[in-house]
Amino acid sequence: MKDKFWIIIISIVLVLVYAIDYKLDKANSKSEDTIKTIKNRGYIIVGVKTDTRPFGYLENGKNVGFDIDIAKYIAKDILHDSNKVKFVQVTPSNRLYLLNVEKVDLVIATMTITPERRNIIAFSKPYFVAGQAVLVPSGSSVKSLGDLDNKNVGVLYGSTAEKNIRIILPSVNVLGYKTYHDAYRALKAGKIAAITSDDTILRSYAMTDSSVKLLPKRYTKELYAIGLRKNEESKTLLKIVNINITNMVHDGTLTQLKRKWKLN
Ligand code: GLU
Numbered sequence: 001m002k003d004k005f006w007i008i009i010i011s012i013v014l015v016l017v018y019a020i021d022y023k024l025d026k027a028n029s030k031s032e033d034t035i036k037t038i039k040n041r042g043y044i045i046v047g048v049k050t051d052t053r054p055f056g057y058l059e060n061g062k063n064v065g066f067d068i069d070i071a072k073y074i075a076k077d078i079l080h081d082s083n084k085v086k087f088v089q090v091t092p093s094n095r096l097y098l099l100n101v102e103k104v105d106l107v108i109a110t111m112t113i114t115p116e117r118r119n120i121i122a123f124s125k126p127y128f129v130a131g132q133a134v135l136v137p138s139g140s141s142v143k144s145l146g147d148l149d150n151k152n153v154g155v156l157y158g159s160t161a162e163k164n165i166r167i168i169l170p171s172v173n174v175l176g177y178k179t180y181h182d183a184y185r186a187l188k189a190g191k192i193a194a195i196t197s198d199d200t201i202l203r204s205y206a207m208t209d210s211s212v213k214l215l216p217k218r219y220t221k222e223l224y225a226i227g228l229r230k231n232e233e234s235k236t237l238l239k240i241v242n243i244n245i246t247n248m249v250h251d252g253t254l255t256q257l258k259r260k261w262k263l264n
């Protein structure tokens with residue numbers, strides 16, 4: 001009986017020692033710094049849009065746009081070659097996930113800083129300011145969001161506009177789309193009375209298609225920033241990204257890019 005008691009006590013102690021040892025081991029085994037991973041890999045992986053003129057879209061199968069040029073500037077600094085970037089397509093609904101499951105190192109994709117997103121990822125300093133606007137067919141009598149009462153309005157799933165419109169005008173019938181192409185097709189087909197999203201993105205449709213127009217009112221201030229993982233391993237990368245944004249302001253690159261992509 002006494003032997004049995006001691007066997008149980010010793011077994012418990014051994015299990016505890018093993019558990020503590022395992023926990024300490026895990027705490028000490030730090031993952032590799034993201035910047036080291038990027039340098040060893042030889043290229044940076046950036047999540048970008050492929051349907052969002054003039055920020056991130058495809059031209060002859062190549063990624064181009066304002067956000068793409070920012071990614072190249074950062075690659076030039078980290079890897080001394082602006083072409084050392086692999087672009088991965090993201091949408092407003094999957095970009096945080098793809099970042100956190102380490103499919104991308106950075107997200108540069110017309111992404112607004114919000115408190116909710118800050119709980120999930122880290123943001124760089126802002127590099128651009130947009131505002132929520134409304135795109136309607138040219139012949140539409142709609143003059144502002146208020147006129148869209150009980151009408152179908154298209155938004156991008158997971159976008160700031162999706163959340164905002166539900167607050168600004170709860171009576172609107174919100175229809176979500178995965179891409180801007182899908183929302184635009186629905187507008188042209190008369191399935192929705194308007195699309196609401198960032199002015200800079202919607203303006204490109206109004207500029208190339210006279211059958212749609214952008215209404216003048218802006219409903220929000222959208223500060224675009226670069227998204228990073230919110231962990232210890234990405235802290236150095238965050239510092240480097242912020243230095244790059246400061247440099248882009250001071251060396252005139254941001255102004256030049258705004259001019260290049262007609263964002264002034
Ligand atoms: N800037 C907005 C957002 O972050 C627009 C959505 C988009 O990226 O297309 O939600």
